[in-house]
Amino acid sequence: MLTTLLLAALLSTGGPGQNKPDLKTPYEQGNGNQTATYEEAIDWYQKLDAAYDEVKMMPYETTDVGRPLHLVVVSTDKDFDPASIHQKNKRILLIQNGIHPGEPEGIDATMLLVRDYLQDKKLRRQLDNVVLAIIPVYNIGGALNRNSHTRTNQNGPESYGFRGNALNLDLNRDFIKMDSDNARTFHEIFREWDPDVFMDNHTSNGADYQHVMTLIATQHNKLHPTLAKYLSGKMVPTLYAGMKQDKFPMVPYMNHAGDTPDEGIIGFMESPRYATGYTTLYNTIGFVPETHMLKPFDQRVKATYKLMENMIETVHRDAKEIGTLRAQAKQETLQQQKFPLDWKLDTTKVSQIPFLGYEAKYKPSEVSGIDRLYYDRKAPYSKMINYYDEFVPTVTVEKPVAYIIPQAWGEVIERLKKDEVQLQQLKKDTTLTLDTYYITDYKTGQRPYEGHYLHSDVQVETRNMPRQFFKGDYVVYLNQPANRFVVEVLEPQATDSYFNWNFFDSILMQKEYFSSYVFEDLAAEYLKKDPALRQRLEERKKQDPGFAKNARAQLDFVYRNTPHYEYTHNMYPVGRLMQDVKLPL
Incomplete structure (x- = not known):
């Protein structure tokens, strides 16, 4: 009796002597219209x-x-x-x-x-x-x-x-x-x-x-x-x-x-x-x-x-x-030295593929009374249709030797670590001259998308400038299997960059401002000392009638061209190291 029960147990669990255990799925046990929970x-x-x-x-x-x-x-x-x-x-x-x-x-x-x-x-x-x-x-x-x-x-x-x-x-x-x-x-x-x-x-x-x-x-x-x-x-x-x-x-x-x-x-x-x-x-x-x-x-x-x-x-x-x-x-x-960041469809290149469709027709809607689309299953057809499947890059970037990421941006660092990106950290405070982006323009969705207000069409200006980095800031060298992932998330112009997903949005808000009545006299002094700035201001007034009538806008123009304007406004914090220099790692 025990032998029989043991044999039955082995058979039911796919043990010795059982090549095909009973593994009928919930789908098979149903009526063809049920899926497993x-x-x-x-x-x-x-x-x-x-x-x-x-x-x-x-x-x-x-x-x-x-x-x-x-x-x-x-x-x-x-x-x-x-x-x-x-x-x-x-x-x-x-x-x-x-x-x-x-x-x-x-x-x-x-x-x-x-x-x-x-x-x-x-x-x-x-x-x-x-x-x-x-x-x-x-x-x-x-x-x-x-x-x-x-x-x-x-x-x-x-x-x-x-x-x-x-x-x-x-x-x-x-x-x-x-x-x-x-x-x-x-x-x-x-x-x-x-x-x-x-x-x-x-x-x-x-x-x-x-x-x-x-x-x-x-x-x-x-x-x-x-x-x-x-x-x-x-x-x-x-x-x-x-x-x-x-x-x-x-x-x-x-x-x-x-x-x-x-x-x-x-x-x-x-x-x-x-x-x-x-x-x-x-x-x-x-x-x-x-x-x-x-x-x-x-x-x-x-x-x-x-x-x-x-x-x-x-x-x-x-x-x-x-x-x-x-x-x-x-x-x-x-x-790889150059990486595409964004793409567009090349409509000049088209192939034809076989397609089994139904005729698209229109009839009055029983809801609105307006003509509505429907597909007539009594009118199947087989024909060739156009297929557009060629895309060309619209934005391409040359990879840096390394990115330098201030440790403050923890959400970004956390995601890089999750993807097993190879990271190193500076062992002491360091000043580096490297390429830095300034965000000059971008668009933002007016409705939330997957928990974010997504940016797009980002424009940048590159400045080669000295930057202060601190002990513990991260260095990401572009000589690793994750190269392409790193470029796609850290280059702000990439479609799904972490900039576009709002992880760097705090840089987009100016933190310091000026009171017009105080800055008036200081602005006048700057214009006296800098004739070229005065000329640029006058040219802007000639080109833009609205600007010419806006005193605050003119003061702001001067302000942005003085040391009083915060250099961190719209400065993308991730630096691009273009030369392989020795770092304290």
């Missing part, structure tokens, strides 16, 4: 961990809702050391699910995929060169905020999580600014595991069309050229061919050039606030699959499964090539 997903992966020695579930640091972020690693040779895995020339594929928990098909598809690869010998062989690292649910707070209504435009599942996390942040806008514990923990995982390829599973909004799956690949103009050539010339075509063979023909993400796809689509230029915009900074090839919101949930799960299957097959096939190209890209990034 956060608790169900974590419980299921714990069972998977218990059933297979090739699986290890690792809790990392906490998230904004107080639950740890888990990483599940599938390694068929039972090696769970990322450094050792890379030394074996294996590729690490990081799959992230549930960043938007209302878009949950990746959660369910990945559970099915992992189990099938462990239990099917043919599929399992494709993991010889590939280690899977899986974040089962990234936005845990959003996953716990479950409902059936907030994804208004989506066809199932019956209930799902919410887009915002416990801080009501969209985590796919938080990768560079790291306001959430989720993002800070993700950076720890990402930098430790250094994935070669990254997938972040989503569901799209937008137009109606026949495709179940659309795809964002890392914008090739932003990726290192050696990797970009492989991505565009080999990897993406392989994925498209595989998905077509699997009866899920893909199209790029529907970022419309006009009101409908008929007018063409534009490649998605992801800045580092987005997942694949961040991963690009470390020469990781990134993908954001976007299944179509109006397709039934079971079709979306199947399409996500098939894309991950094709991805594994491709990475397995090209494992050595991807490793070689990444190593080359990393080495060249260390030596």
